[in-house]
Amino acid sequence: MRITQVTHAFLLGFCLVGFTGCGGDTATEPVAESHSEHDHDHGDHDHEGHDHDEHAGHDHEGHDHDGDGHDDHATTKQIDASAAGLTTDDLVSLDExxxxxxxxxxxxxxxxxxxxxxxxxxxxxxxxxxxxxxxxxxxxxxxxxxxxxxxxxxxxxxxxxxxxxxxxxxxxxxxxxxxxxxxxxxxxxxxxxxxxxxxxxxxxxx
The missing domain is CATH 1.20.120 (Four Helix Bundle (Hemerythrin (Met), subunit A))
Structure with missing residues (x-):
């Protein structure tokens, strides 16, 4: 009988310790969650907001050096004098x-x-x-x-x-x-x- 009381006391103490341990685990969970929320989520911020795709949009296609006129030679047009109905008499001589x-x-x-x-x-x-x-x-x-x-x-x-x-x-x-x-x-x-x-x-x- 005495042994049973001791056993019960031991088991009760063990359960209390175990219960406290569980409470400690649940107390730490929010910290883990808040870290996962901050986490940079790397899914939300994911560098998608910045996404580095802005550089893909920028991609040197937006800047592309075309808009800045660096590619002026690409838009330079040569005129076919004969197709335009011009003759050598219409040309200006720089040596005159x-x-x-x-x-x-x-x-x-x-x-x-x-x-x-x-x-x-x-x-x-x-x-x-x-x-x-x-x-x-x-x-x-x-x-x-x-x-x-x-x-x-x-x-x-x-x-x-x-x-x-x-x-x-x-x-x-x-x-x-x-x-x-x-x-x-x-x-x-x-x-x-x-x-x-x-x-x-x-x-x-x-």
Whole structure:
């Protein structure tokens, strides 16, 4: 009987200790849970908010260097002159000398250029070097403009303008023939017209 009481006391003490241990375990659970909540969850924060996918969005595709204009060469377009209906006569020559300041100086320059073109055509060099032929139109426009700015009377200015137009037509025909044998005219066909027009221009030069 005494043994039974001792046994009961022992068992009761054991249960109390065991119960206390269980209570201690449950007390520590919230800490574990709070850590799992903070946890960075690495599922919530998971670097998904920051996700490093922003860098995928940024991905150097958003910045991509296209938006910043670093890829300007990718958007540069080349124009097909022939498809746009342009000819070499429409192009600006960067080698053209500045126009003379006076009408007389411009006519003197025109005479030299005309002689050079005639010599190139005679020797055949004109086929490889159209520079003088293409440059003559700008000089002729300059002659006309300088005459209009001068103190010459309206009849003189009109005569000069008509001569300039004849020269533009003549040299234009020669240029056409060089590019297409079925178009334009040979220099020999317009040589007299050119010489006559230049003499008219020279008659108004001082």
């Amino acid at each position: 000398p500045p126009l003379p300041e006076s009408y007389s100086a411009a006519v003197a320059e025109l005479d030299k250029l005309s002689s050079k073109i005639a010599q190139q055509i005679k020797s055949g060099d004109i086929k490889d070097d159209h520079g003088a032929l293409h440059g003559v139109s700008a000089l002729l426009d300059g002659v006309d403009a300088l005459a209009n700015k001068s103190s010459m009377d309206s009849d003189a200015k009109e005569a000069i303008h008509q001569s300039v137009e004849k020269l533009l037509d003549a040299y234009g025909d020669v240029d056409y023939r060089l590019h297409d044998s079925s178009k334009g005219k040979d220099y020999s066909d317009v040589a007299e017209q050119i010489q006559s027009a230049i003499k008219t221009l020279q008659s108004y030069a001082k």
